[in-house]
Amino acid sequence: DIQMTQSPSTLSAFVGDRVTITCRASQSISSRLAWYQQKPGKAPKLLIYKASSLESGVPSRFSGSGSGTEFTLTISSLQPDDFATYYCQQYNTYPRTFGQGTKVEIK
Amino acid sequence: QVQLQESGPGLVKPSQTLSLTCTVSGGSISSGDYYWSWIRQPPGKGLEWIGYIYYSGSTYYNPSLKSRFTISVDTSKNQFSLKLSSVTAADTAVYYCARDPTGYYTDYWGQGTLVTVSS
Numbered sequence: 001d002i003q004m005t006q007s008p009s010t011l012s013a014f015v016g017d018r019v020t021i022t023c024r025a026s027q028s029i030s031s032r033l034a035w036y037q038q039k040p041g042k043a044p045k046l047l048i049y050k051a052s053s054l055e056s057g058v059p060s061r062f063s064g065s066g067s068g069t070e071f072t073l074t075i076s077s078l079q080p081d082d083f084a085t086y087y088c089q090q091y092n093t094y095p096r097t098f099g100q101g102t103k104v105e106i107k
Numbered sequence: 108q109v110q111l112q113e114s115g116p117g118l119v120k121p122s123q124t125l126s127l128t129c130t131v132s133g134g135s136i137s138s139g140d141y142y143w144s145w146i147r148q149p150p151g152k153g154l155e156w157i158g159y160i161y162y163s164g165s166t167y168y169n170p171s172l173k174s175r176f177t178i179s180v181d182t183s184k185n186q187f188s189l190k191l192s193s194v195t196a197a198d199t200a201v202y203y204c205a206r207d208p209t210g211y212y213t214d215y216w217g218q219g220t221l222v223t224v225s226s
Contacts, residue, residue: 014127037179042218044154049212055214087153098153098156
């Protein structure tokens with residue numbers, strides 16, 4: 001299985017901050033990476049696919065980059081609605097695997 | 108817009124079989140464009156991908172999990188199902204059904220259903 005490792009596990013930030021989350025794959029996955037946002041008690045929501053493509057309806061302050069084994073999710077200006085847990089997922093091979101999550105908290 | 112809804116008992120006794128159904132609306136499960144997946148999340152933990160089924164009945168299961176899972180499909184009801192045998196407390200989780208464009212990421216999720224394993 002491809003292992004996905006996110007860092008940091010927890011991130012504290014102020015509204016308006018620029019935030020970056022990193023996801024590393026244990027082997028190359030090309031650009032076959034998705035990012036999800038999950039709020040407490042809710043299902044994950046797709047934000048980014050193909051490493052950098054923004055899902056329809058997702059605010060443009062979210063962006064993704066990377067290829068191969070290293071990827072980043074950036075929130076350009078953190079908003080109150082963005083406090084949540086973020087997961088990366090590789091879809092290069094089966095079984096699909098997720099990172100362990102990054103919780104973005106209010107500072 | 109497609110919607111997925113999980114249903115099933117919220118409490119299962121140890122050693123019994125967990126059974127969940129996902130009803131798909133707003134789209135046909137028989138579309139050849141999608142795999143229909145199950146994913147679970149233990150309380151306070153991360154996401155674990157269980158497996159998928161195609162409308163034809165072909166399946167793929169996560170080899171890292173013990174082979175206690177069975178996924179089936181009922182195209183006449185636009186539903187697919189998950190069974191997990193010999194459950195233990197470690198199987199307590201929110202179970203999500205989801206849609207994956209074939210070979211791609213998960214684009215739609217059900218709301219999830221919490222299943223607790225306890226006597």
